[in-house]
Amino acid sequence: MVEKMYRDTWAEINLDAIAYNITQIKEKLPQDSNVIAVVKANAYGHGIVPVAKKALESGASGLAVAILEEALTLREAAITAPILVLGFVPAKYASVAAEHNITLTFFQLDWIKEVGKQDLINPLKLHLKVDTGMGRIGIRSDEEMVSILQEIAKNKNIHLSGIFTHFATADAEDLSFYREQTERFEAFLHVFKKFWKKPVMIHIGNSAAAIRFPEKMYNCVRFGISMYGLYPSQEVREEHAIQLKQAFSLHSRLVHVKKIAKGESVSYGQTYIAKNDEWIGTIPIGYGDGWNRKLQGMNVLVNGKRMPIIGRICMDQTMIKLDGYYDVGTKVTLIGSEGNDCIEMDEIARYLDTITYEIPCMINERIPRVYVDSN
Ligand SMILES: Cc1ncc(COP(=O)(O)O)c(C=O)c1O
Incomplete structure (x- = not known):
């Protein structure tokens, strides 16, 4: 790489x-x-x-x-x-x-x-x-x-x-x-x-x-x-025997923002048809990065607000429904905290019907790891 x-x-x-x-x-x-x-x-x-x-x-x-x-x-x-x-x-x-x-x-x-x-x-x-x-x-x-x-x-x-x-x-x-x-x-x-x-x-x-x-x-x-x-499981999490801080978060930025008209479709197979005139954002991540195709419908965070992934996830790109206009370049958080909200690894794991262990492992080497270390 x-x-x-x-x-x-x-x-x-x-x-x-x-x-x-x-x-x-x-x-x-x-x-x-x-x-x-x-x-x-x-x-x-x-x-x-x-x-x-x-x-x-x-x-x-x-x-x-x-x-x-x-x-x-x-x-x-x-x-x-x-x-x-x-x-x-x-x-x-x-x-x-x-x-x-x-x-x-x-x-x-x-x-x-x-x-x-x-x-x-x-x-x-x-x-x-x-x-x-x-x-x-x-x-x-x-x-x-x-x-x-x-x-x-x-x-x-x-x-x-x-x-x-x-x-x-x-x-x-x-x-x-x-x-x-x-x-x-x-x-x-x-x-x-x-x-x-x-x-x-x-x-x-x-x-x-x-x-x-x-x-x-x-x-x-x-x-x-x-x-x-x-946490190894929900049981261990709910016992509150230890306080942990999630080390991994996943981010991208809007590369395209557009308004589509009611009835227009998004992505392969036309599985998503807009019910109204809607703002759609495109982010450069897809199943080629390990961002599983089954995550269609999952939320991401934009400006601390939850926005759903709509239409089929492509190999390199994913579309989200925005609640209004946002500038190209706006940060999108797929895993982790943004504003007052957080998409936890657990939430992604539950959505994919798997365990948290699998989620950071599935995000492959095409996604660069950027390290934060205050020491
Ligand atoms: C033999 C062995 N020891 C320790 C571990 C670490 O387990 P955990 O990630 O649940 O702490 C693993 C993980 O799969 C393992 O296979």
Whole structure:
């Protein structure tokens, strides 16, 4: 992508909000608890390098990503903090991780055996993933754990530095399965501690668990969605256990304003026919930017007032119905605050029948991220 912005459509990422949200969770957690900032998927669409740097400056002690490529991007940006890859990395790439001091997640005996045969430049750091009910990746039995620990003990090039699990329902109203998972993890940990005497990082909490049960989070949490100022679910939001500031907002400007006559249509398929003489504005954003076509009918903010998206959203342009004449160049806010109103990420997620996590991720790289940082 070229560096200069020639089109007036941008996402504003408020790094002060990232810092604020980390401070908020740290205040809830016990003093000796660490925060791992989860910056996978381009920091949930916010921009991996600026967010990672801000998170570390603001008190996070490490970073977590989903894939090795993301960890390498952070190292290329001269970030030296601990980085954990949460997803599966093929054993043949263990040497890449070891070379760059990147910690990998593992959960298979064959994987450990294959890594054990390799000549690694540095010892490889690993965290053991336990599947307590998420059903995604992780060991599921004591036998698996014991055979894996025995294999690790044989190998000087492998440094086991953590054990963790992930919750499926920590954000839900019904916490019975969450409790089942915590009990299963405790049972695993009991066996683990019998076989492994060296200290390790122990982490179970995502945002929801960290916010709801801060005192039960062992020595570390993996803080993702709420670092970005978003609540993992409506339930967690309504509990008011934490105050967050949304870091992501999305803006554009009117590039064309016109009056159409009653009966005239707007956009592909003529799905919108004006009921009266109406003012119509065009903004340069479309589904080619990840601005989902199903957002037809959703509101945007112009001068702090809600105006609906009308007609089909095109690949690069979207039309809105204005309540009167506005100058070309007037700012339009698609996500975030403007005047006294705010289009929250939650509202867009509900409209699209999805979760807030997906919204900043769906706004693709054609939309430049502009960073606001008062420090
Ligand atoms: C393994 C793992 N840990 C932590 C997180 C962060 O969760 P959250 O964004 O809900 O805080 C995720 C996110 O999907 C994850 O997959």
